[in-house]
Amino acid sequence: MQLTYYGHACFSVEFGGKTLLFDPFISSNPTANEAGIKPENLKADYILLSHGHFDHVQDAVAIAKNTGAKVICSWEIHEWLNKQGVSNTHPMNTGGKWAFDFGTVKCVVAQHSSGLPDGSYGGNPMGFVVYNQADGSFYFAGDTALTLDMQLIPRTCPRLKFAILPIGDNFTMGYEDAAIASDFIHCNRIVGAHFDTFGFIKIDHKAAKQLFDAQTKELILPEVNQPFEVK
Ligand code: NI
Ligand code: MN
Numbered sequence: 001m002q003l004t005y006y007g008h009a010c011f012s013v014e015f016g017g018k019t020l021l022f023d024p025f026i027s028s029n030p031t032a033n034e035a036g037i038k039p040e041n042l043k044a045d046y047i048l049l050s051h052g053h054f055d056h057v058q059d060a061v062a063i064a065k066n067t068g069a070k071v072i073c074s075w076e077i078h079e080w081l082n083k084q085g086v087s088n089t090h091p092m093n094t095g096g097k098w099a100f101d102f103g104t105v106k107c108v109v110a111q112h113s114s115g116l117p118d119g120s121y122g123g124n125p126m127g128f129v130v131y132n133q134a135d136g137s138f139y140f141a142g143d144t145a146l147t148l149d150m151q152l153i154p155r156t157c158p159r160l161k162f163a164i165l166p167i168g169d170n171f172t173m174g175y176e177d178a179a180i181a182s183d184f185i186h187c188n189r190i191v192g193a194h195f196d197t198f199g200f201i202k203i204d205h206k207a208a209k210q211l212f213d214a215q216t217k218e219l220i221l222p223e224v225n226q227p228f229e230v231k
Contacts, residue, residue: 001013001014001015001135001136001138001161001162001229001230001231002014002227002228002229003191003222003227003228003229003230004225004226004227004228005193005222005223005224005225005226005228006024006025006026006029006032006035006037006042006224006225007025007026007029007030007031007032007035007037007197007224008023008025008029008031008032008055008193008194008197009022009023009025009050009055009056009142009143009164009166009193009194010022010023010024010025010026010029010032011023011140011164011191011193011222012042012043012044013130013138015102015103015130015132015135016100016101016102016103016132016134016135017102018045018046018101018102019043019044019045019046020044020045020046020047020048020102020130021042021043021044021046021047021048021063021069022047022048022049022050022128022140022164023048023049023050023055023056023057023142024039024042024044024047024056024057024058024059024060024063025054025055025056025057025058025059026038026039026042026058026059027039027058027059028058029055029058029197030197030198031196031197031224032224032225034224035224035225036225037224037225039059039062039063039066040062040066042059042063042067043067044063044064044067044069045067045069045070045102046069046070046071046072046100046102047060047063047064047067047069047070047071047072048071048072048073048105048128048140049071049072049073049074049077050110050125050126050127050128050140050141050142050143051074051077051110051112051113051114051122051124051125051126051142051143052074052076052077052080052114052115052116052117052120052121052122052123052125053113053114053115053117053122053143054117055197056142056143057077057116057117058117060081060086061081061084061085061086064081064086064088065085065086068088069088070088070089070090071086071088071089071090072089072090072092072100072105072128073089073090073091073092074091074092074093074114074122074123074124074126075091075092075093075123076114076116076120076121076122076123077091077116077122077123078090078091079091080116080118080120080122092105092107092126093107093123093124093126094107094108094109094124094126095107095108095109102130102132103130103131103132103135104130104131104132105128105129105130106128106129106130106131106156106157107126107127107128108126108127108128108129108139108149108150108152108153109124109126109127109144109147109149109150109152110124110125110126110127110141110142110143110144110147111125111144111145111146111147111149112125112142112143112144112145112172113125125142125143125144126142127139127140127141127142127144128140128142129153129157129160131157131158136158136159136161137157137158137159137160137161138160138161138162138163138164138230139153139157139160139162139163139164139165139185139187140163140164141163141164141165141166141181141193142166143166143171143172143194144166144172144173145172145173145177146173146177146178146180146181146184148184150181150184150185151184151185153184153185153186154185154186159186159187160185160186160187161187161189161230161231162187162189162190162191162220162230163181163182163185163187163189163190163191164190164191164192164193165178165181165182165190165191165192165193166178166192166193166194166195167190167192167193167194167195167203167208167219168193168194168195168196168197168200168201168202168203169201169203170200170201171194171200171201172194174203175192175195175203175207175208175211175212175219176211178190178192179211179212179215179217182217188216188217188218189217189218189220189230190212190217190218190219190220191220191222191230192208192219192220192221192222195221205221208221209221
């Protein structure tokens with residue numbers, strides 16, 4: 001699968017012949033700005049929103065309107081989008097799955113909060129497991145603490161090829177807990193997210209890599225705006 005990292009928790013993944021864009025946060029994302037990424041240049045067939053915080057939804061309305069992408073999100077975020085003129089939405093909630101034309105999306109528990117930028121309630125924060133027969137399966141955790149609920153993923157979803165986990169600490173789990181999460185989800189190939197964007201979440205890359213190496217796990221720290229393959 002080809003992935004592109006746009007900084008913070010924003011990724012695009014080429015999957016089932018479609019471009020899936022996760023948690024678009026570009027306009028005031030310092031690492032995206034530094035790399036010259038513009039929201040109007042992003043492509044998407046689908047936009048998946050894990051929760052309502054500004055650092056995950058900031059550019060969702062603009063990109064949805066610009067691309068016509070369908071937005072997959074909680075019921076409450078779907079209502080918030082509809083009020084802003086984004087009607088191509090698919091509401092879901094934790095525990096539910098749906099078969100789209102690119103594959104199945106299963107919404108899994110994220111232990112976090114989910115207020116929207118205007119103060120309205122964003123519903124449950126969620127992670128997504130995305131899978132199909134040809135491309136396999138991956139997990140986008142969104143913002144979450146380490147939680148025992150992750151142990152349900154290997155029982156309810158096809159075996160993961162990789163997982164995108166937050167590793168920046170302070171607002172989410174840090175890389176030490178992400179290494180434990182990788183045991184819970186039976187997946188040793190982890191792509192780090194939600195790190196280095198702001199002072200609160202700067203991490204020691206070497207220490208993080210060493211911790212994963214010592215457990216014969218792979219930690220990929222993606223470069224902003226550099227497409228990369230994960231097998
Ligand atoms: Ni958040
Ligand atoms: Mn966040």
